[in-house]
Amino acid sequence: MIRYLRYLVPLGIFAVLVAFLFRGLSLDPKLVPSPLVGKPMPAFSLTTLDDPGTTISDADIKGKVAVLNIWATWCVSCRAEHDVLLQLAQTGQVAIYGLNYKDNRADAKRWLRQLGDPYVANAFDEDGRVGIDWGVYGAPETFVIDPQGIIRHKHIGPLTTEVLQTQLLPLIAELKS
Amino acid sequence: MHPKRKKRLYLIALMVAGVGIGIGLALNAFNDNLMFFYSPSEVVAGEAPSGHPIRVGGLVTNGSVKRQENGLTVLFDVTDNAETVTVEYTGILPDLFREGQGIVARGRLDTDGVFVAEEVLAKHDENYMPPEVADALQTAHQEGVEAAAQGSATQ
Amino acid sequence: MIPELGNFALVLGLTLALVLAVFPMIGSLNNTPGWVALARPAAWGQFFFVAVAFACLVYAFLADDFSVLYVSRNGNTQLPTLYKVSAVWGAHEGSLLLWALILSSWTVAVSLFARDLPAIVMARVLSVMGMISIGFVSFLLFTSNPFDRRFPVPAEGGDLNPLLQDFGLAVHPPMLYMGYVGLSVAFSFAIAALIGGKLDAAWARWSRPWTTVAWVFLTIGITLGSWWAYYELGWGGWWFWDPVENASFMPWLAGTALIHSLAVTEKRGAFKRWTVLLSLLAFSLSLLGTFLVRSGVLTSVHSFAADPERGLFILVFLCIVIGGSLALYAWRAPDVSGGGRFDMVSRETLLLGNNLLLIVITAFILLGTLAPLVYDALGWGKISVGFPWFTTMLIIFAPFMILLMGMAPLARWKHQDAGELLRQLRIAFLVSVGAGLVAALPLLHEGWSLWVGEAVMLSVWLAATLSIGLRQRLRNRKGLAGIWRDLRLKGSGSYYGMVMAHFGIAIFVIGVTVVTLFDVEKDLRMSPGETVELAGHAFLFEGVAAHRGPNYRSDLGTVRVYKGEREVAVLKPEKRTYLVQTKPMTEAGIDAGFTRDIYVSLGEALGGGDWSLRLYYKPLVRWIWLGGIFIALGGLLAASDKRYRMAVRRRASALARGGLAAEGRS
Numbered sequence: 001m002i003r004y005l006r007y008l009v010p011l012g013i014f015a016v017l018v019a020f021l022f023r024g025l026s027l028d029p030k031l032v033p034s035p036l037v038g039k040p041m042p043a044f045s046l047t048t049l050d051d052p053g054t055t056i057s058d059a060d061i062k063g064k065v066a067v068l069n070i071w072a073t074w075c076v077s078c079r080a081e082h083d084v085l086l087q088l089a090q091t092g093q094v095a096i097y098g099l100n101y102k103d104n105r106a107d108a109k110r111w112l113r114q115l116g117d118p119y120v121a122n123a124f125d126e127d128g129r130v131g132i133d134w135g136v137y138g139a140p141e142t143f144v145i146d147p148q149g150i151i152r153h154k155h156i157g158p159l160t161t162e163v164l165q166t167q168l169l170p171l172i173a174e175l176k177s
Numbered sequence: 178m179h180p181k182r183k184k185r186l187y188l189i190a191l192m193v194a195g196v197g198i199g200i201g202l203a204l205n206a207f208n209d210n211l212m213f214f215y216s217p218s219e220v221v222a223g224e225a226p227s228g229h230p231i232r233v234g235g236l237v238t239n240g241s242v243k244r245q246e247n248g249l250t251v252l253f254d255v256t257d258n259a260e261t262v263t264v265e266y267t268g269i270l271p272d273l274f275r276e277g278q279g280i281v282a283r284g285r286l287d288t289d290g291v292f293v294a295e296e297v298l299a300k301h302d303e304n305y306m307p308p309e310v311a312d313a314l315q316t317a318h319q320e321g322v323e324a325a326a327q328g329s330a331t332q
Numbered sequence: 333m334i335p336e337l338g339n340f341a342l343v344l345g346l347t348l349a350l351v352l353a354v355f356p357m358i359g360s361l362n363n364t365p366g367w368v369a370l371a372r373p374a375a376w377g378q379f380f381f382v383a384v385a386f387a388c389l390v391y392a393f394l395a396d397d398f399s400v401l402y403v404s405r406n407g408n409t410q411l412p413t414l415y416k417v418s419a420v421w422g423a424h425e426g427s428l429l430l431w432a433l434i435l436s437s438w439t440v441a442v443s444l445f446a447r448d449l450p451a452i453v454m455a456r457v458l459s460v461m462g463m464i465s466i467g468f469v470s471f472l473l474f475t476s477n478p479f480d481r482r483f484p485v486p487a488e489g490g491d492l493n494p495l496l497q498d499f500g501l502a503v504h505p506p507m508l509y510m511g512y513v514g515l516s517v518a519f520s521f522a523i524a525a526l527i528g529g530k531l532d533a534a535w536a537r538w539s540r541p542w543t544t545v546a547w548v549f550l551t552i553g554i555t556l557g558s559w560w561a562y563y564e565l566g567w568g569g570w571w572f573w574d575p576v577e578n579a580s581f582m583p584w585l586a587g588t589a590l591i592h593s594l595a596v597t598e599k600r601g602a603f604k605r606w607t608v609l610l611s612l613l614a615f616s617l618s619l620l621g622t623f624l625v626r627s628g629v630l631t632s633v634h635s636f637a638a639d640p641e642r643g644l645f646i647l648v649f650l651c652i653v654i655g656g657s658l659a660l661y662a663w664r665a666p667d668v669s670g671g672g673r674f675d676m677v678s679r680e681t682l683l684l685g686n687n688l689l690l691i692v693i694t695a696f697i698l699l700g701t702l703a704p705l706v707y708d709a710l711g712w713g714k715i716s717v718g719f720p721w722f723t724t725m726l727i728i729f730a731p732f733m734i735l736l737m738g739m740a741p742l743a744r745w746k747h748q749d750a751g752e753l754l755r756q757l758r759i760a761f762l763v764s765v766g767a768g769l770v771a772a773l774p775l776l777h778e779g780w781s782l783w784v785g786e787a788v789m790l791s792v793w794l795a796a797t798l799s800i801g802l803r804q805r806l807r808n809r810k811g812l813a814g815i816w817r818d819l820r821l822k823g824s825g826s827y828y829g830m831v832m833a834h835f836g837i838a839i840f841v842i843g844v845t846v847v848t849l850f851d852v853e854k855d856l857r858m859s860p861g862e863t864v865e866l867a868g869h870a871f872l873f874e875g876v877a878a879h880r881g882p883n884y885r886s887d888l889g890t891v892r893v894y895k896g897e898r899e900v901a902v903l904k905p906e907k908r909t910y911l912v913q914t915k916p917m918t919e920a921g922i923d924a925g926f927t928r929d930i931y932v933s934l935g936e937a938l939g940g941g942d943w944s945l946r947l948y949y950k951p952l953v954r955w956i957w958l959g960g961i962f963i964a965l966g967g968l969l970a971a972s973d974k975r976y977r978m979a980v981r982r983r984a985s986a987l988a989r990g991g992l993a994a995e996g997r998s
Contacts, residue, residue: 018651021647079490102277160482185676199728199732202728207700211703211717211718
C-alpha cells in the first residue's frame with residue numbers, strides 16, 4: 001500500500017498547485033465583481049468637458065437608467081470601443097455620461113468632434129481623483145447605474161458589440177421595467 | 178547487512194545529503210531575496226523596514242518631479258492618495274514614467290524617510306497600473322471612507 | 333465572408349478533433365479495427381480545417397479587413413506585409429490559432445512518420461493529441477474567437493504593437509510553440525504506453541526523436557527571445573527571470589531531463605517510470621506556462637492582455653489534462669516492471685544524478701515564479717522574488733551538473749570501474765583546475781576573480797572530457813577518412829550531437845559569466861560635443877536630431893566610439909514614437925562583435941541639447957546565443973541519427989518478415 005502511495009505524490013503536488021492558482025484567479029480584481037456593485041455611486045462634482053464654468057455631479061445622473069464611461073484620448077482601447085458607444089447611444093435606450101480621465105481638455109474635445117459624441121455630458125477628471133473613488137484601475141471602464149443611483153454593473157476593458165448585446169442592453173432593459 | 182548494499186546506502190545518503198544542503202542554501206537565499214511591497218501609507222506609518230531592500234509604489238504626484246542641475250538624480254513623490262513618500266533616483270527613468278502614473282520602485286528607505294531607489298518600474302502601458310499600486314490605492318480609499326464615516330458618526 | 337468561412341472551418345476542426353479523440357481510443361480498447369483506422373483520416377481532416385481557418389485569418393490581415401475585431405486591433409494599412417502576417421499571431425486570439433495549427437500539424441506528422449507503430453498504439457497517441465486539440469479549439473471558439481466582427485467598420489486598424497514589428501519577435505512565437513506542442517507528442521506517447529501497459533525500450537525509441545526535435549525548437553525559441561530582448565528593449569538585459577521567460581525555461585529543463593532519460597530507457601530499459609513521469613511533466617509545464625501567461629495571475633512585462641475568465645477556462649483544462657494524466661500515472665505506473673539493473677558507478681547513475689539536479693532547478697524556478705502568488709493568496713503580503721536569488725540558486729546547482737556532464741559520456745553502461753574512470757579524468761581535471769586558476773588571476777582583469785575562475789574551470793572541464801571521449805572513439809580511425817566513416821555510423825549522430833550540445837553549454841557558461849561580471853555600464857548626462865571614457869574606449873556624443881520613419885517619428889542620436897585614435901563605430905541610438913500606438917520605444921545603437929558589444933541607448937532630453945545616455949561595454953555577450961545555437965545544432969544532429977535508424981529498422985524488419993515467411997514455407 002505504501003509503495004503505491006508514492007505514485008500519487010505528483011498528483012498530490014499538482015492538486016496543491018491548482019488550489020493556489022484558483023485562489024490567484026479569484027484575487028484578480030477583474031474577476032471579482034467590483035465592491036461598488038450594489039452600492040450607491042460615489043459622490044462627485046466636476047467641471048464639464050465642454051465648459052469649465054459648468055459643473056456636473058452625481059445628482060445629475062440620478063433619476064434614470066444611466067451608463068458612465070471612463071475614457072481618455074491617450075487610451076487605445078477607448079478608441080476601439082468608441083463605435084460601440086455610438087451604437088449604444090443610437091439605440092436611445094440609455095443616457096451615456098462620460099468621465100474624461102486624466103486627459104487634456106482640448107484633445108478630448110477634438111476627439112469627440114472628429115469621432116462623434118455618444119455622451120449626454122462629460123465630466124472632466126483631470127487628476128483622476130474621482131476615478132480613484134470609483135475604483136478605476138485604468139481606462140476604459142463602464143458602469144451601469146439605476147435610477148436610484150446604485151451601481152448595478154461594472155465592465156472593465158473596452159466594450160464590444162457582444163458585451164453590449166449579451167450584458168449591457170439586457171440589464172438596461174431590466175432596470176427600466 | 179550485505180557490504181554492497183551498505184555501500185549503496187552510504188552513497189545514496191551522501192547524494193541526498195548533498196542535494197539537501199544545496200536545497201537548504203537555496204531556500205535560505207530565497208528568504209533573503211524576498212522583497213515586500215509597501216504602500217506609502219505603510220511607509221509613513223513606520224511599517225516598512227529601513228535599510229533593507231523593499232519595493233514601494235504609488236501614483237507619481239503631479240508637479241513633484243524635480244531634476245538636479247547636473248547629473249541624473251531626480252526626486253519625485255509617490256502617493257496612494259492618503260500619504261506620500263519622496264523617492265530619490267539616479268539614472269534614466271523608464272519610458273512610461275509620467276506624472277499621475279502608477280510606478281513601483283525598488284530600493285531602500287534611508288534614515289531620513291526618503292526612499293532611495295535602485296530601479297524604477299513602470300512596466301504597464303498607459304492603460305493599467307501595477308496591481309500592487311491599485312490595491313494600495315483601494316485600501317487607502319476604503320480606510321479613508323471608513324475614517325470619514327467614523328468621524329461623522331461621533332460628531 | 334472569409335472570416336465566416338474561417339469560423340466555420342474551426343467548428344469543423346473541432347468536430348474532427350472530437351472524432352479523433354473518441355473513436356480511435358475506444359476502438360483501441362475494444363479492438364474495433366474500423367474505429368482504430370479512423371485515427372489517421374481524422375487527424376488529416378482536423379489539420380485541413382484548422383489550416384483553412386488560419387489561412388482565412390492571414391487573408392483578413394493582408395486584405396486589411398477591419399470588420400474583423402482582431403484585425404482592427406492589430407492590423408494597419410501602413411504595416412509592412414511581413415508584419416501583417418506576423419500580426420496574425422501578435423495577440424492572444426491569433427496566437428492561440430497558431431497553437432492549434434501547430435498542434436494539428438504535429439498530429440499529422442506523427443501519423444505520417446511514425447509508421448513503425450502498431451496501429452493500436454498510433455490510434456491512442458493520435459487520440460490523446462486530439463483531446464488536447466479539443467481543449468485549444470474550443471477555447472478559441474468559446475472565449476477567444478479571432479473571427480469576431482465589429483460594427484461599424486473602422487477605417488484604420490489599431491496597428492501592431494511596435495515592439496512586435498521586428499523579425500526576431502515575429503519568428504520567436506512560432507519557434508516556441510513548435511517546442512511546446514512538440515512536447516505533447518512525448519506526452520501522448522507516454523499516455524498511450526500507460527494505457528497499453530507496455531513500457532519498453534521500443535516505446536522510448538519511438539518517443540526520442542520527436543522529443544529531441546521539440547526540444548531543439550524550444551532552444552531556438554528561448555535563444556531568439558533572449559537575443560531580441562537584448563537589442564530591442566534598450567536596457568542591455570538578456571534575461572529577466574520574468575514569469576513568461578520562466579514559463580518557457582521550465583519545459584526546456586524538463587525536456588532536457590527527458591531526452592537524457594529516454595536515452596537510458598531506450599538503451600538499458602531502466603528509468604521507465606521516471607521517463608514516463610518526465611514526459612508528462614514536460615508538456616504539463618508547457619500548459620502551465622500557457623496558463624500563467626494568459627490568465628493575469630502573475631504580472632509580467634510581456635504577458636498577454638490578462639483576462640481571468642479565460643484564465644479559468646485554461647485552469648479547468650489544465651486540471652483535466654494534467655490531473656488526468658497524473659492520475660493515470662498513479663494507477664498504471666506501479667504495474668510497470670523494473671528495468672535493467674545497474675551498479676553504483678555507471679553511466680545510469682550519473683545520468684540519474686543529472687536528472688535529479690535538473691528537476692530540482694526546475695522546482696526552484698517554479699517556486700520563485702509562483703511565490704508572489706502563493707504569498708498573496710495566503711495574505712502574507714505582496715512580494716517579488718529578486719533576480720539575484722535565481723542566479724544564486726543556479727550557481728549552487730549548475731557546477732555539479734557540469735561535473736556530471738563531463739563524467740557521464742566517459743562512463744560505461746551498467747558498470748564502470750571507478751578507478752579506471754578517475755584515471756581517465758585525471759588529466760581533464762588537472763587541465764581544468766589549472767585553466768581556472770590562470771583565469772582567476774588578476775591578469776586579464778582587476779583583482780582576483782573566483783567566479784571567472786570557476787566558470788573557466790567548468791567550461792574547460794567540459795571541453796577536456798569531450799576531447800578525451802572523442803580521442804577514445806576515434807582511436808582506431810586514421811585521418812579525415814576515418815572520421816568521416818565514423819560520422820556515418822549508426823549511433824554517431826547521437827554522439828556528435830551530444831558533443832556539440834555540451835560544447836554549446838561550455839560556451840554559454842563562459843559568455844554568461846564574463847558578461848555578468850565584467851560588463852561596464854554608465855548612465856550619464858551628456859552635452860553635444862562631450863566625450864566620455866568607458867572600458868578603454870572614448871564615446872563622443874554628437875547630439876540628437878529629429879527624424880522621420882515610415883510609420884514613426886523619432887529623436888536620432890549620434891555617438892562616435894574611438895579606441896585610441898581609431899574610430900571603431902558610429903552608433904545611432906533612437907527614441908521612437910510610433911504614429912498610431914503612441915508608446916515611446918527605445919532603439920539601441922549596437923556595435924556587435926565576437927569578443928564584445930558596444931551598446932548605447934538614449935534616455936531623455938534634459939534641456940539645452942543635453943540628453944541622458946546609457947553606455948555599455950559588454951564582453952563576450954554574443955557567446956550566450958552562440959552557445960544556444962550550438963546546443964540546438966547538437967540536438968538536430970542527434971535527432972537526425974534516429975531517422976537513419978528507422979530506415980535501417982524497416983529494412984531489418986522487412987528482412988525478418990521475409991525470413992519468417994520462408995521458414996513458414998519450408
